[in-house]
Amino acid sequence: MDSVATEQELLIEIRKVAYSYGYGDVLKDVSFPINQEDFLAIIGPNGSGKTTLLKIILGLLKPRLGEVKIMGKTVEEFADWKTIGYVPQKATHIDSLFPVSVKEVVAMGIQSSRRFPRRTREEDSCISRALQQVGIEEYKNRRIGNLSAGQQQRVFIARALANHPKILMLDEPTTGVDVKTQEHFYDMLHRLNREEGITIVLITHEVGIINKHVAQVACLNQTLVYHGSHDEFCRSDEFKRMLADGHHLVSHHH
Secondary structure, three states: OOOOOOOOOEEEEEEEEEEEOOOOEEEEEEEEEEEOOOEEEEEOOOOOOHHHHHHHHOOOOOOOEEEEEEOOEEOOOOOOHHHEEEEOOOOOOOOOOOOOEHHHHHHOOOOOOOOOOOOOHHHHHHHHHHHHHOOOHHHOOOEHHHOOHHHHHHHHHHHHHOOOOOEEEEEOOOOOOOHHHHHHHHHHHHHHHHOOOOEEEEEEOOHHHOOOOOOEEEEEEOEEEEEEEHHHHHOOHHHHHHHHOOOOOOOOOO
């Protein structure tokens, strides 16, 4: 089910995308838009093509068929990558002995053409603001390996935010964190979405991760089986099929 584009600015357009790893298609004829200020969850079982699609959007993989346009340009033409913040899978798997501070990790996210390592005042200001946005400025001088998984996740989001992106993409962002931490995490994403106007796109194979703040759902199983509002998804045949197939789904939408 394809949703009708709204009057919001179209940021990403996925058109008839197909991809194969050589043993058959992982993605087939996938098309849907991502609009400005969307809070979109891309869901589906393991092997459904979610991470592959994200890598295609980011230009890390080239589709066998179809194309992706970002802000009106094809992935090949698009150059303003600092407008897209990306937090990959397993970003928080950090050795506790790794000698790098929270502030230094966030600084790695700043795109700069300068030749020398000294940061400018403007860049320091960007780092501080990013840490404030995710609520961990007090930990800026701590070694990242000494933080909890939930705190580490916020650090990597701050790194992605340091360039003031329009879009924040997260791949399996709450793996390994407890339910209460997940709630705080989604509250933070909601603030970034509603108060900062950042478009949120998150990927998960855990259908139960759907949260009260998620407004749009794209459900993949190699093809696109649903795209539309969260509320409509909860009333859809696909939702019922997932329950019938034994998927654990707890919706927290209020």
